[in-house]
Amino acid sequence: YIKTPYEFVYANNITHAFQFVETGNAAKGLVALSTLKSAYRKTKNKKYLNYTLIEPEKYPEITQQGVIISATKHLTAAKQFMAFLNAPSTAKTLLELGYKAKESDVSK
Template structure:
Protein backbone atom coordinates (compact mmCIF):
# COMPACT_ATOMS: atom_id res chain seq x y z
CA UNK A 1 0.00 0.00 0.00
CA UNK A 2 2.81 2.31 0.91
CA UNK A 3 4.64 1.50 -2.36
CA UNK A 4 1.48 2.11 -4.41
CA UNK A 5 1.00 5.44 -2.71
CA UNK A 6 4.63 6.35 -3.40
CA UNK A 7 4.29 5.35 -7.07
CA UNK A 8 1.14 7.45 -7.42
CA UNK A 9 2.86 10.42 -5.82
CA UNK A 10 5.84 10.04 -8.14
CA UNK A 11 3.57 9.85 -11.21
CA UNK A 12 1.71 12.97 -10.11
CA UNK A 13 5.01 14.81 -9.63
CA UNK A 14 6.28 13.77 -13.07
CA UNK A 15 3.06 14.91 -14.72
CA UNK A 16 3.28 18.25 -12.92
CA UNK A 17 6.88 18.71 -14.07
CA UNK A 18 5.92 17.84 -17.66
CA UNK A 19 3.07 20.36 -17.51
CA UNK A 20 5.42 23.07 -16.27
CA UNK A 21 8.04 22.27 -18.92
CA UNK A 22 5.66 22.15 -21.89
CA UNK A 23 3.53 25.25 -22.32
CA UNK A 24 1.46 27.00 -24.96
CA UNK A 25 2.16 30.49 -26.25
CA UNK A 26 -0.49 32.68 -27.88
CA UNK A 27 1.10 34.51 -30.81
CA UNK A 28 -0.24 37.33 -32.99
CA UNK A 29 1.45 36.95 -36.38
CA UNK A 30 1.53 39.34 -39.34
CA UNK A 31 -0.17 37.70 -42.33
CA UNK A 32 2.95 37.83 -44.50
CA UNK A 33 4.71 35.52 -42.03
CA UNK A 34 2.05 32.78 -42.07
CA UNK A 35 3.95 30.05 -43.95
CA UNK A 36 7.35 30.65 -42.29
CA UNK A 37 5.81 30.70 -38.81
CA UNK A 38 3.95 27.45 -39.45
CA UNK A 39 7.25 25.80 -40.38
CA UNK A 40 9.08 27.39 -37.44
CA UNK A 41 6.30 26.43 -35.01
CA UNK A 42 6.49 22.77 -36.06
CA UNK A 43 10.27 22.66 -35.52
CA UNK A 44 9.97 24.66 -32.28
CA UNK A 45 7.45 22.21 -30.85
CA UNK A 46 9.68 19.23 -31.70
CA UNK A 47 12.72 20.91 -30.15
CA UNK A 48 11.14 22.30 -26.99
CA UNK A 49 7.78 20.62 -26.40
CA UNK A 50 6.14 24.06 -26.32
CA UNK A 51 3.17 24.68 -28.61
CA UNK A 52 2.53 27.82 -30.65
CA UNK A 53 -1.11 28.88 -30.93
CA UNK A 54 -1.08 31.46 -33.71
CA UNK A 55 -3.53 34.00 -35.07
CA UNK A 56 -2.75 35.69 -38.39
CA UNK A 57 -3.82 39.16 -39.46
CA UNK A 58 -2.91 42.78 -40.13
CA UNK A 59 -0.42 44.43 -37.79
CA UNK A 60 -2.56 47.53 -37.25
CA UNK A 61 -5.58 45.44 -36.32
CA UNK A 62 -3.52 43.40 -33.88
CA UNK A 63 -2.40 46.61 -32.22
CA UNK A 64 -6.04 47.53 -31.55
CA UNK A 65 -6.84 44.03 -30.29
CA UNK A 66 -3.83 44.04 -27.95
CA UNK A 67 -4.83 47.43 -26.54
CA UNK A 68 -8.33 46.02 -25.98
CA UNK A 69 -7.01 43.11 -23.91
CA UNK A 70 -6.59 40.29 -26.43
CA UNK A 71 -4.80 37.29 -24.83
CA UNK A 72 -1.71 37.42 -27.06
CA UNK A 73 1.63 36.82 -25.37
CA UNK A 74 4.01 37.34 -28.30
CA UNK A 75 3.60 39.70 -31.25
CA UNK A 76 5.35 39.10 -34.57
CA UNK A 77 4.58 42.31 -36.44
CA UNK A 78 5.09 43.29 -40.08
CA UNK A 79 6.85 46.50 -39.03
CA UNK A 80 9.08 47.84 -36.27
CA UNK A 81 7.01 50.88 -35.33
CA UNK A 82 3.98 49.06 -33.89
CA UNK A 83 5.94 46.93 -31.39
CA UNK A 84 7.97 50.04 -30.50
CA UNK A 85 4.74 51.93 -29.84
CA UNK A 86 3.44 49.14 -27.60
CA UNK A 87 6.77 49.19 -25.80
CA UNK A 88 6.51 52.94 -25.20
CA UNK A 89 2.96 52.49 -23.93
CA UNK A 90 4.06 49.88 -21.38
CA UNK A 91 2.38 46.86 -22.99
CA UNK A 92 5.51 44.74 -23.53
CA UNK A 93 8.32 43.09 -21.61
CA UNK A 94 11.16 45.62 -21.72
CA UNK A 95 14.24 44.48 -23.59
CA UNK A 96 12.42 41.71 -25.47
CA UNK A 97 11.92 43.52 -28.79
CA UNK A 98 14.16 42.64 -31.74
CA UNK A 99 14.02 42.49 -35.55
CA UNK A 100 13.28 38.90 -36.50
CA UNK A 101 13.05 39.46 -40.27
CA UNK A 102 13.36 42.05 -43.02
CA UNK A 103 10.62 41.55 -45.57
CA UNK A 104 10.73 41.74 -49.35
CA UNK A 105 7.95 43.20 -51.49
CA UNK A 106 7.02 41.60 -54.82
CA UNK A 107 4.74 42.57 -57.68
CA UNK A 108 3.04 39.29 -58.53
CA UNK A 109 0.61 37.87 -61.04
CA UNK A 110 -0.91 34.40 -61.00
CA UNK A 111 -0.31 34.33 -64.76
CA UNK A 112 3.01 32.96 -65.97
CA UNK A 113 4.96 35.55 -67.97
CA UNK A 114 2.64 38.45 -67.11
CA UNK A 115 5.15 40.25 -64.86
CA UNK A 116 8.76 40.50 -66.01
CA UNK A 117 11.90 40.97 -63.92
CA UNK A 118 11.65 44.78 -64.19
CA UNK A 119 7.98 45.24 -63.37
CA UNK A 120 7.20 46.63 -66.82
CA UNK A 121 3.59 45.43 -66.52
CA UNK A 122 3.08 48.02 -63.78
CA UNK A 123 4.49 50.84 -65.91
CA UNK A 124 2.52 49.76 -68.99
CA UNK A 125 -0.69 50.25 -66.97
CA UNK A 126 -2.67 47.87 -69.20
CA UNK A 127 -4.29 46.02 -66.29
CA UNK A 128 -7.77 46.59 -64.85
CA UNK A 129 -7.02 45.96 -61.17
CA UNK A 130 -3.95 46.26 -58.95
CA UNK A 131 -4.18 44.63 -55.52
CA UNK A 132 -2.47 46.03 -52.43
CA UNK A 133 -2.94 45.57 -48.70
CA UNK A 134 -4.57 48.41 -46.77
CA UNK A 135 -1.66 50.81 -46.21
CA UNK A 136 -3.21 52.15 -43.00
CA UNK A 137 -2.89 48.83 -41.17
CA UNK A 138 -0.53 46.68 -43.28
CA UNK A 139 3.14 47.68 -43.66
CA UNK A 140 3.44 45.84 -46.98
CA UNK A 141 0.55 47.93 -48.25
CA UNK A 142 2.33 51.09 -47.12
CA UNK A 143 5.48 49.93 -48.90
CA UNK A 144 3.42 49.37 -52.05
CA UNK A 145 2.14 52.96 -52.00
CA UNK A 146 5.72 54.20 -51.55
CA UNK A 147 6.79 52.25 -54.65
CA UNK A 148 3.97 53.78 -56.69
CA UNK A 149 4.92 57.26 -55.47
CA UNK A 150 8.61 56.82 -56.23
CA UNK A 151 7.88 55.47 -59.70
CA UNK A 152 5.52 58.38 -60.38
CA UNK A 153 2.58 56.01 -60.96
CA UNK A 154 0.33 56.79 -57.99
CA UNK A 155 -2.08 59.04 -59.90
CA UNK A 156 -2.29 56.83 -62.99
CA UNK A 157 -3.21 53.64 -61.10
CA UNK A 158 -5.27 55.21 -58.31
CA UNK A 159 -8.64 54.14 -59.72
CA UNK A 160 -7.43 50.60 -60.41
CA UNK A 161 -6.33 49.76 -56.87
CA UNK A 162 -8.27 47.18 -54.89
CA UNK A 163 -7.35 47.01 -51.22
CA UNK A 164 -7.16 43.84 -49.18
CA UNK A 165 -7.74 44.02 -45.45
CA UNK A 166 -4.28 42.51 -45.02
CA UNK A 167 -1.53 41.05 -47.19
CA UNK A 168 -3.26 37.64 -47.30
CA UNK A 169 -6.39 39.16 -48.82
CA UNK A 170 -4.27 41.21 -51.24
CA UNK A 171 -2.68 37.94 -52.38
CA UNK A 172 -6.09 36.25 -52.67
CA UNK A 173 -7.40 38.97 -55.00
CA UNK A 174 -4.60 38.12 -57.42
CA UNK A 175 -4.64 34.34 -56.97
CA UNK A 176 -8.39 34.20 -57.71
CA UNK A 177 -8.09 36.42 -60.79
CA UNK A 178 -9.98 39.38 -59.35
CA UNK A 179 -6.84 41.44 -59.97
CA UNK A 180 -4.34 40.79 -62.74
CA UNK A 181 -1.45 41.69 -60.47
CA UNK A 182 -0.70 42.98 -57.01
CA UNK A 183 1.90 43.82 -54.41
CA UNK A 184 2.42 40.90 -52.05
CA UNK A 185 5.04 39.68 -49.62
CA UNK A 186 7.65 37.67 -51.50
CA UNK A 187 7.26 34.96 -48.85
CA UNK A 188 3.73 34.27 -50.12
CA UNK A 189 4.92 33.25 -53.58
CA UNK A 190 8.49 32.09 -52.99
CA UNK A 191 10.07 29.05 -51.39
CA UNK A 192 13.51 27.47 -51.53
CA UNK A 193 14.88 30.10 -53.87
CA UNK A 194 12.18 30.10 -56.53
CA UNK A 195 8.64 31.24 -57.29
CA UNK A 196 5.94 28.76 -56.38
CA UNK A 197 3.55 30.02 -59.08
CA UNK A 198 2.88 32.78 -61.60
CA UNK A 199 5.34 35.55 -62.38
CA UNK A 200 6.86 38.28 -60.24
CA UNK A 201 9.10 41.31 -59.99
CA UNK A 202 11.08 41.41 -56.77
CA UNK A 203 10.83 45.10 -55.91
CA UNK A 204 14.21 46.77 -55.27
CA UNK A 205 14.56 47.74 -51.62
CA UNK A 206 15.50 51.31 -52.61
CA UNK A 207 11.92 51.97 -53.78
CA UNK A 208 10.40 51.77 -50.29
CA UNK A 209 11.33 52.10 -46.64
CA UNK A 210 12.85 48.93 -45.14
CA UNK A 211 10.20 46.45 -44.00
CA UNK A 212 11.78 45.67 -40.65
CA UNK A 213 9.61 43.17 -38.81
CA UNK A 214 9.95 43.22 -35.03
CA UNK A 215 8.96 40.64 -32.44
CA UNK A 216 8.17 41.42 -28.84
CA UNK A 217 6.92 39.65 -25.72
CA UNK A 218 3.69 41.28 -24.58
CA UNK A 219 2.77 41.86 -20.95
CA UNK A 220 0.56 38.77 -20.83
CA UNK A 221 3.55 36.60 -21.78
CA UNK A 222 5.87 37.91 -19.07
CA UNK A 223 5.81 34.71 -16.99
CA UNK A 224 5.32 32.19 -19.80
CA UNK A 225 8.50 30.17 -20.45
CA UNK A 226 7.20 29.25 -23.90
CA UNK A 227 7.15 32.93 -24.89
CA UNK A 228 10.81 33.37 -23.97
CA UNK A 229 11.72 30.08 -25.63
CA UNK A 230 10.02 31.10 -28.88
CA UNK A 231 11.88 34.40 -28.99
CA UNK A 232 15.18 32.58 -28.43
CA UNK A 233 14.30 30.09 -31.16
CA UNK A 234 13.55 32.90 -33.64
CA UNK A 235 17.10 34.16 -33.13
CA UNK A 236 18.65 30.76 -33.80
CA UNK A 237 20.01 28.99 -36.89
CA UNK A 238 16.99 26.76 -37.54
CA UNK A 239 14.67 29.77 -37.82
CA UNK A 240 17.27 31.62 -39.92
CA UNK A 241 17.28 28.80 -42.48
CA UNK A 242 13.48 28.92 -42.78
CA UNK A 243 13.53 32.71 -43.12
CA UNK A 244 16.02 32.49 -45.96
CA UNK A 245 13.99 29.81 -47.74
CA UNK A 246 11.01 32.18 -47.86
CA UNK A 247 13.00 35.15 -49.14
CA UNK A 248 13.45 37.08 -45.91
CA UNK A 249 16.63 38.80 -44.79
CA UNK A 250 17.79 39.01 -41.21
Protein backbone atom coordinates (compact mmCIF):
# COMPACT_ATOMS: atom_id res chain seq x y z
CA TYR A 1 0.00 0.00 0.00
CA ILE A 2 1.44 3.33 -1.08
CA LYS A 3 0.11 6.41 0.61
CA THR A 4 -0.62 9.14 -1.93
CA PRO A 5 -1.39 12.74 -1.08
CA TYR A 6 -4.88 14.08 -1.50
CA GLU A 7 -5.58 16.22 -4.52
CA PHE A 8 -7.65 18.75 -2.53
CA VAL A 9 -7.57 19.33 1.19
CA TYR A 10 -9.25 22.20 2.97
CA ALA A 11 -7.20 23.60 5.81
CA ASN A 12 -8.31 25.84 8.65
CA ASN A 13 -5.61 28.42 7.97
CA ILE A 14 -2.34 29.04 6.13
CA THR A 15 -0.23 27.23 8.74
CA HIS A 16 -2.52 24.21 8.56
CA ALA A 17 -2.22 24.18 4.75
CA PHE A 18 1.57 24.35 5.07
CA GLN A 19 1.49 21.36 7.45
CA PHE A 20 -0.51 19.30 4.95
CA VAL A 21 2.09 19.88 2.26
CA GLU A 22 5.06 19.58 4.63
CA THR A 23 3.92 16.16 5.86
CA GLY A 24 3.12 14.92 2.35
CA ASN A 25 -0.61 14.66 3.02
CA ALA A 26 -1.19 17.10 0.17
CA ALA A 27 0.84 17.35 -3.01
CA LYS A 28 0.40 21.11 -3.31
CA GLY A 29 -0.95 23.88 -1.16
CA LEU A 30 -1.88 27.51 -1.10
CA VAL A 31 0.40 28.90 1.57
CA ALA A 32 1.83 32.25 2.55
CA LEU A 33 5.09 33.22 0.87
CA SER A 34 6.29 34.40 4.27
CA THR A 35 5.84 30.86 5.62
CA LEU A 36 8.04 29.41 2.89
CA LYS A 37 10.68 32.10 3.29
CA SER A 38 10.69 31.67 7.05
CA ALA A 39 11.06 27.88 6.72
CA TYR A 40 13.95 28.38 4.30
CA ARG A 41 15.65 30.89 6.62
CA LYS A 42 15.45 28.37 9.47
CA THR A 43 16.49 25.23 7.58
CA LYS A 44 18.27 26.37 4.38
CA ASN A 45 16.38 23.51 2.68
CA LYS A 46 15.96 24.45 -0.98
CA LYS A 47 12.61 22.64 -1.20
CA TYR A 48 11.10 25.81 0.29
CA LEU A 49 12.28 27.75 -2.75
CA ASN A 50 10.25 25.57 -5.12
CA TYR A 51 7.03 27.54 -5.43
CA THR A 52 4.92 29.38 -7.96
CA LEU A 53 3.54 32.79 -7.13
CA ILE A 54 -0.06 33.58 -7.97
CA GLU A 55 -0.23 36.72 -10.06
CA PRO A 56 -1.40 39.64 -7.87
CA GLU A 57 -4.04 40.57 -10.46
CA LYS A 58 -5.77 37.23 -9.83
CA TYR A 59 -6.75 37.85 -6.21
CA PRO A 60 -7.79 40.80 -4.08
CA GLU A 61 -5.05 42.45 -2.07
CA ILE A 62 -4.95 41.39 1.56
CA THR A 63 -4.43 44.36 3.83
CA GLN A 64 -3.24 43.68 7.36
CA GLN A 65 -3.21 46.23 10.12
CA GLY A 66 -2.27 46.39 13.76
CA VAL A 67 -4.61 48.19 16.13
CA ILE A 68 -4.95 48.72 19.84
CA ILE A 69 -8.44 48.12 21.18
CA SER A 70 -9.39 51.03 23.43
CA ALA A 71 -10.87 48.74 26.09
CA THR A 72 -7.65 46.75 26.54
CA LYS A 73 -6.48 46.02 30.06
CA HIS A 74 -2.93 45.69 28.72
CA LEU A 75 -2.34 49.12 27.19
CA THR A 76 1.38 49.25 28.00
CA ALA A 77 2.04 45.83 26.45
CA ALA A 78 -0.10 46.72 23.42
CA LYS A 79 1.88 49.93 22.87
CA GLN A 80 5.15 48.02 23.21
CA PHE A 81 3.95 45.49 20.63
CA MET A 82 2.91 48.25 18.22
CA ALA A 83 6.31 49.90 18.68
CA PHE A 84 7.90 46.54 17.79
CA LEU A 85 5.71 46.22 14.69
CA ASN A 86 6.65 49.74 13.59
CA ALA A 87 10.38 49.37 14.29
CA PRO A 88 12.69 49.61 11.24
CA SER A 89 14.20 46.18 11.99
CA THR A 90 10.74 44.59 12.00
CA ALA A 91 9.85 46.35 8.75
CA LYS A 92 13.05 44.99 7.19
CA THR A 93 12.22 41.44 8.31
CA LEU A 94 8.65 41.69 7.01
CA LEU A 95 9.92 42.91 3.62
CA GLU A 96 12.37 39.99 3.50
CA LEU A 97 9.48 37.61 4.19
CA GLY A 98 7.55 38.95 1.21
CA TYR A 99 5.20 41.45 2.80
CA LYS A 100 4.68 44.81 1.12
CA ALA A 101 5.02 48.03 3.06
CA LYS A 102 2.57 50.88 2.65
CA GLU A 103 3.64 53.78 4.77
CA SER A 104 0.25 55.46 4.26
CA ASP A 105 -1.45 52.48 5.93
CA VAL A 106 0.73 52.55 9.05
CA SER A 107 -1.06 54.19 11.96
CA LYS A 108 1.18 55.50 14.71
